Each structure stands twice: as structure tokens, then as C-alpha cells.
Amino acid sequence: MEESSILLQLKNVAWQAGATQILNNICFDLRAGEFKLITGQSGCGKSTLLKIVASLISPTAGEIRFEGKEINTLKPEAYRQQVSYCAQTPALFGDTVYDNLIFPWQIRDKSPEPDVFLEDLARFQLPETILKKNINELSGGEKQRVSLIRNLQFLPKILLLDEITSALDEANKRNVNELIHHYVRDKNIAVLWVTHDKDEIDHADNVITLQPHAGEMQEVSNERA
Template identity: 40%
Template sequence: MAHTQPIISLKRVGFQINSKSILSDITLDIYEGDSIALVGPSGSGKSTLLKLIGSLLSPTEGRIQFKGADLSQQNPIDYRQEVSYFFQNAVLFDETVRDNLDFPAEIRQETFDEKRAIEGLEKVRLNATYLTKEIHELSGGEKQRIALVRNLMYMPRVLLLDEVTSSLDQINRDIILNYVRQLNEAQGTTLLWITHNNDDLQYFNRVLKVENGLMEEIK
């Protein structure tokens, strides 16, 4: 596949906390439409790498570029609307599912698109009746699926997923994985997915292994 300019580029990126090196010398080009699995032992630096790419942390060495421009020079709010980070245990807030799905429109000062919300719920095998459900009524799997719909009310170009199915049962895992794969295949959404499940790897066109703060591409 002929590549043009990468959408995100890491150039000799490192990250230290209190002089302890978490990541070092990470060089990586991510292209539009890539689906990338990040693997490696717990504590190896995978989540830190994802948070650096998501602009939730800043590198202590090297630089990250988005569409050819240094990330440090870009508005983080604008960037996070294009590069969306989805947490391992997503938090829902306020009282109802509607409150959560309305939030992305609220911060953009736009009107809530109920039709889009219902379509999103249906993609993760929920339905319109969920809009009025209170957060405390939901199971863990339902909360995680609704949080994903909230992240995707405005479709990002890049979706960063930090072990988002690790605490879910097989049915919920499959619903989320299949939806995310569909976004990549049908809409070209770029994916980076941290997983400990080797069965997931067949679905990604690249696999990056992070170990002892270093990264290598193994597929």
C-alpha cells in the first residue's frame, strides 16, 4: 500500500517520571486507516504510549507530529476531537444515558442529535429506550458500550482504545470489537487498540510490541 504523509508521527519519543524511564526512543508513523494492536506485558509502557499519542501526557524527549505539524503547537481541545482516547474503565456522569450522549454536542455548543445517538446505541446492540435509563441501572458492559457511543457521537479520525474490553464478558467484548473494526473497514477510522488477548491480533494490520519501555513492530 503506497503511503502518503502519516497522520501521526512519533520521532524518538521518550517519557520519564522522576528520572525513571517509562519509554525511550519510540519512532512510529501511523497512517490514515491503519488498525494497530499494541501488545506487551503489564507495566511495559503501552498505556503511557497511548496517552502520549492522545495528548494526555507530553513527551519528555523527542516530538509528536499530527498531520505534519508539532503536536505541542496545536490546540489540545481541537486535537482531542480528532484523536479520541477511550479509557479502560469509562466513567459515565450526570443521571441518564441521554445526559452522557448529549455532552459532546454541549461542549461544541451544538444541538443534541437524538437520531445519531439512537443509531449509535443500535450499533452496540442497545436501543432508544436506553436514552432515559439512569446510569445506576446499567451493567458494566452497558456502561462501557454507552461510553463508546459517547466517544463516537462526533466521529474522530483516530480512536485510541486502552484495554477497553479487558473487564467485560465475551459477548460485550465481541460487540465492541466488531463495531470498532467496522468503523475501520467502512469509514477508515484509524485504530490503536491495547490488548492482552492474542485472539484479537488477527483483526489488525499492524502489531506493535512494547516491552521494557522499547517498541518493535512484529507484524
Template identity: 80%
Template sequence: MKEESILLQLKRVGYQAGATNILNNISFNLRAGEFKLITGPSGCGKSTLLKIVASLISPSHGEIVFAGDEITTLNPEHYRQQVSYCAQTPALFGDTVYDNLIFPWQIRHQRPDPDAFAADLARVELPQEILTKSIVELSGGEKQRIALIRNLQFLPKVLLLDEITSALDEHNKRNVNDLIHHYVRDKNIGVLWVTHDKDEINHADKVITLQPHAGEMQEATYERA
């Protein structure tokens, strides 16, 4: 890929909590149309790394560059619209599913098209009737899928996914994998996906493995069978 297609660069990023090194000298690039998976044992800093990239917490050292600009120089709201973060435990708000799906439209001062929501829901195998369902009545898997399509109402340049299929059965995991694969290949977005699921490696271009204790990383191209 050409150098100009690089969306995101991490340069010797580290994170320290008290006297504990969580991450140390993390460096990699993410390009448009590239799917990178982040894996490693529990406690090695995977979710912390994703939150740093999402600009939800600040690194102890190093820098993150998005589209040629260091992210501390960018408007946070604009950055988070371009680099969208989807958490393992979704933060839904308001009263209903509809409240969540119209939110990305509201913050952009645009009129939502409720009819289009049916197509989005169908992509993750949820019925249109769920729009009026209270968020407190949703299962964990429903919440994860609603949060995902909320993040995809306006396509970001980079999508950050943190264990977003952990509450899904195998069928719905495959469905979400195929959906993300479509957006990477056909819409040319970059994806960083934190997961423990070995099957999801099949969709990755490269795998970043974080090492326990040292807080360092290895990156390898995944060779599909």
C-alpha cells in the same frame, strides 16, 4: 499507502517517571484506515503511551506529529476532537446515559438528534431505554460501550482505545471488534488499540509490542491464518 495518508507520527518518544524509564525511543506511524494493536506485559507502558498520544500527559522527550503539525503547536481542544481517547475505566458524567451522548454535540454547539442515538445503541446491543438510566446503575461493560459510542458521535481521524473490552463477555467483545473494524475499513479512521486479548490481534494490521524494563518496542505485520 501513500506518504500523505499518514495521520500520526511518533518520533523517538520517551517517558520517564523519576529515575525510571517507562518508554524509550518509541517511533511509528499511523495511517488513515490502519489498525495497530499495542500489546506487551503489564507495566510496560502501554497505557502511558496511549495517554501521551492523547495529549493527556507530556513525553519526557521526542515529538508527536499529527497531520503534519507537532501537537504542542495545536489547539488542545481541536486535537482531542480529532484524536479521541477511550479509557479502560470510562469517565462518565452528568446523571444519565443521555447526558453523556449529548455532550459531544453540546461542545460543538450543535443540536443532537435523540432518535439517532437508538441506532448507535443498537450497534453495541444496548436498548434505547438505557438513555434515561442513571450512570451509577450501569455495569462495567455498559459503561465501556456508552463511552465508546460517545467517542463515535463525531468520527475522529484517530481513535485511541485502552482495554475497552475488558469488562465485556465474548459475544460483546466480538461485536465491538466488528464495529471498530467497520470504522477503520469503511470510514478510513486510524486506530491504536491497547489490549491483552489475543483474539483482538486478528483485527490488527500491525502489532506493536512494548518490552518490559527497557521501555522499547518491536513492530510487526500480523500474518492472519
């Protein structure tokens, strides 16, 4: 990829909780159309790193740039529309699935297009009747997919995924994996994905492994046949 396609740059990013150094000297780039994965032992700072990139928490040191600009100089709302974060335990709101899917349209002052909802639900193997379902009646796997669909109503430049298939069965995991790869390959979205899943690790372009205790990282490119 060309250097001009770099979307995100992390330079010497660190995060400390009290006297404990969780992350230290984190450096990597993320380009358009790149699938990069973060893995490592529990407690090594994977989710913390993703939240820092999502601008939900601030690093204690280092610099993060989006399209060449430091993210702390950007309007949070505008940044989060372009760098979209999906949590492992989704935060759904309102009463129904429909309430969640119309939200991205409402904040952009656009009229929702129900046909788009139906296409996305079918793509993620959810029935159209789920639109009227109360969010409190959804399974963990349904919540994860609804959250992901909500984040894809308007395609971001970067998609941040934190263990978003952890509540899915194997068939739905494979389907979500294939769909995410479709967005990377055909829509040129960049993906930064936290996971423990071996299949997801094998299909990433690059794998960042966070080291326990030291809080540092190692990045390796996956070999392609």
C-alpha cells in the same frame, strides 16, 4: 497506503517517572484506515503511551506530529476532537447516559439527533431505555460501550482505545471488534488499541509490543491469508 495518508508520527518518544525509564525510543506512524495494536506485559507503559498520544500527559523526550504538525502547537480541544481517547475505566459525567451522548453535540453547538443515539445503541447491543438510566447504575461493560458511543458521535480521524472490551462478555467483545473494524474499513478511521486479547491481536494490521524494563518497542505486521 500512500505516504500522504499518514496522520500520526512518533519519533524517539520517551517517558520517565523519577529515575525509572518507562518508555524509550518509541517510533511509529499511523495512517488513515489503519488498525494498529499495542500489547506487552503489565507495567511496560502501554496505557502511558496511549495517554501521551492523547495529549493527556507530555513525553519527556521525542516528538509527536499530527498531520505534519507538532501536537504541542495545536489547540488541545481541536486535537482531542480529531484524536479521541477511550479509557479502560470510562469517565462518565452528568446523571444519565443521555447526558453523556448529547455532550459531543453541545460542545460543537449542534442540536442532538436522538435517532443517531438509538441507531448507535442498537449497534452496540444496548436498549434504548438505557438513555434514561443513571450512570451509577451501569455495569462496567455498559459504561465501556456508552463511552465508545459517545466518542463516535462525531467520527474522529484517530480512535485511541485502552482495553475497552475488558468488562465485556465474549459475544459483546466480538460485536465491538466487528464494529471497530467497520469504522476502520468503511470510514477510514485510524485505530490505536491497547489490549491483551488474543483475538484482537490477531485482527490488527500491525502489532507494537512494548518490551519490559527496556521501555522500547518492536512492531510486526500481521500476515494475511
